[in-house]
Amino acid sequence: MTGPFARISSRVAALGAGxxxxxxxxxxxxxxxxxxxxxxxxxxxxxxxxxAGGDMGAQVAQVISADLERSGLFRPxxxxxxxxxxxxxxxxxxxxxWRSTGADALVSGRVVPQGGKASxxxxxxxxxxxQQLTGTAFTxxxxxWRRVAHIIADTxxxxxxxxxxxxxxxxxxxxxxxxxxRRVKRLAIMDQDGANHRFLTSGKDLVxxxxxxxxxxxxxxxxxFNDKPRVYLFNIDSGQQEVLGDFPGMTFAPRxxxxxNKVVMxxxxxxxxxIFVIDxxxxxxxxxxxxxxxxxxxxxxPDGSQITYNSDQSGGQQLYVMNADGSGQRRISFGDGRYAxxxxxxxxxxxxxxxxxxGRFAIGVMKPDGSGERILSESFLDEGPTWAPNGRxxxxxxxxxxxxxxxxxxxxxxxxxxxxxxxxPLDGSDPAWSPLNP
Numbered sequence: 001m002t003g004p005f006a007r008i009s010s011r012v013a014a015l016g017a018g019x020x021x022x023x024x025x026x027x028x029x030x031x032x033x034x035x036x037x038x039x040x041x042x043x044x045x046x047x048x049x050x051x052a053g054g055d056m057g058a059q060v061a062q063v064i065s066a067d068l069e070r071s072g073l074f075r076p077x078x079x080x081x082x083x084x085x086x087x088x089x090x091x092x093x094x095x096x097x098w099r100s101t102g103a104d105a106l107v108s109g110r111v112v113p114q115g116g117k118a119s120x121x122x123x124x125x126x127x128x129x130x131q132q133l134t135g136t137a138f139t140x141x142x143x144x145w146r147r148v149a150h151i152i153a154d155t156x157x158x159x160x161x162x163x164x165x166x167x168x169x170x171x172x173x174x175x176x177x178x179x180x181x182r183r184v185k186r187l188a189i190m191d192q193d194g195a196n197h198r199f200l201t202s203g204k205d206l207v208x209x210x211x212x213x214x215x216x217x218x219x220x221x222x223x224x225f226n227d228k229p230r231v232y233l234f235n236i237d238s239g240q241q242e243v244l245g246d247f248p249g250m251t252f253a254p255r256x257x258x259x260x261n262k263v264v265m266x267x268x269x270x271x272x273x274x275i276f277v278i279d280x281x282x283x284x285x286x287x288x289x290x291x292x293x294x295x296x297x298x299x300x301x302p303d304g305s306q307i308t309y310n311s312d313q314s315g316g317q318q319l320y321v322m323n324a325d326g327s328g329q330r331r332i333s334f335g336d337g338r339y340a341x342x343x344x345x346x347x348x349x350x351x352x353x354x355x356x357x358x359g360r361f362a363i364g365v366m367k368p369d370g371s372g373e374r375i376l377s378e379s380f381l382d383e384g385p386t387w388a389p390n391g392r393x394x395x396x397x398x399x400x401x402x403x404x405x406x407x408x409x410x411x412x413x414x415x416x417x418x419x420x421x422x423x424x425p426l427d428g429s430d431p432a433w434s435p436l437n438p
Contacts, residue, residue, distance in 0.1 A: 089108040215256075308332075308368070339354070352385035
């Protein structure tokens with residue numbers, strides 16, 4: 001089995017699932033394919049009625065509908081217009097009746113509890129062409145129904161846009177509480193829609209800049225222990241934590257290489273702040289930059305061959321790109337203002353950044369050669385971009401002005417047309433988007 005259904009079967013297996021029972025596929029969607037990264041596209045009207053199967057069926061459909069709506073590419077139609085019950089749709093969709101609701105696509109499904117497990121089935125229909133586009137059926141643990149819903153939403157997104165989905169993912173971030181002069185900062189993690197929120201650290205020690213490994217559920221972050229900065233590795237599933245190294249100077253902005261075998265970071269040493277890389281298998285450290293400039297916020301290209309970073313070697317804070325061994329350093333940002341926190345897109349086509357100009361902070365993207373700069377959001381303080389694994393949505397944090405200003409997480413797509421607040425129970429900063437859950 002290949003394509004999205006191979007991914008579904010492997011991810012469902014991680015949920016305690018049984019054998020994938022069936023895969024049902026159909027023709028191409030009649031509507032013109034969505035171009036996710038260009039211009040403003042009218043959202044596709046899609047009907048996502050409750051799945052057959054009582055409360056759990058309704059909950060699964062609600063999560064799917066919310067995922068699709070939040071992407072900005074789909075407009076779920078109002079449930080009050082639905083012409084059939086979930087059981088009636090299972091027998092056969094009444095396509096003329098569904099067309100009268102304005103829906104171009106229809107999602108139908110069924111959930112059947114089986115002890116501690118449940119069987120899940122869904123189908124995606126092209127209402128205009130009156131044909132099934134895709135569908136699947138499988139068994140998974142009942143407790144993991146939300147993940148099943150996200151996986152189904154990813155499949156629908158992929159089929160109708162041609163882009164990989166990003167709904168079965170998590171966000172790790174720094175949860176903030178307390179007065180501004182005594183801020184308590186804890187690592188926290190949640191699903192991309194805000195569900196299943198939990199704290200990972202107690203708040204006893206200050207934490208900063210968590211970043212996901214691209215290969216497993218491990219994060220790297222910086223924390224102050226006895227007023228000394230340390231870089232840690234933390235396995236989210238096992239709770240196991242280890243110090244990456246006790247370095248003589250201040251270390252910060254750690255980030256994994258694409259293969260997960262290295263961590264690149266900044267280190268203050270001998271009066272300079274430069275970029276170093278540590279091999280996690282051998283713990284050997286290599287210096288990549290040198291000189292009087294401050295160089296920080298390194299981020300690898302998806303193939304691991306290059307690193308983008310910011311440096312003030314030109315007299316102001318600007319973005320640079322170099323080869324992974326430190327050679328070939330070249331400046332790529334030349335616009336007005338200062339640039340920081342560059343992050344390479346998982347697709348390799350853009351570098352996201354924070355831009356500071358005129359007392360305001362913005363999130364933008366540019367191509368790796370520095371061309372095509374575009375601002376996606378701007379406010380008193382927008383900072384810290386992180387990419388969804390499909391490279392089409394960016395999360396960041398926004399601070400409101402004033403002594404009592406809040407700090408909240410937001411997302412925006414690369415067309416800048418779909419900005420959304422990401423719900424957190426407290427203030428939040430420094431988000432990092434996970435890869436697709438295994």
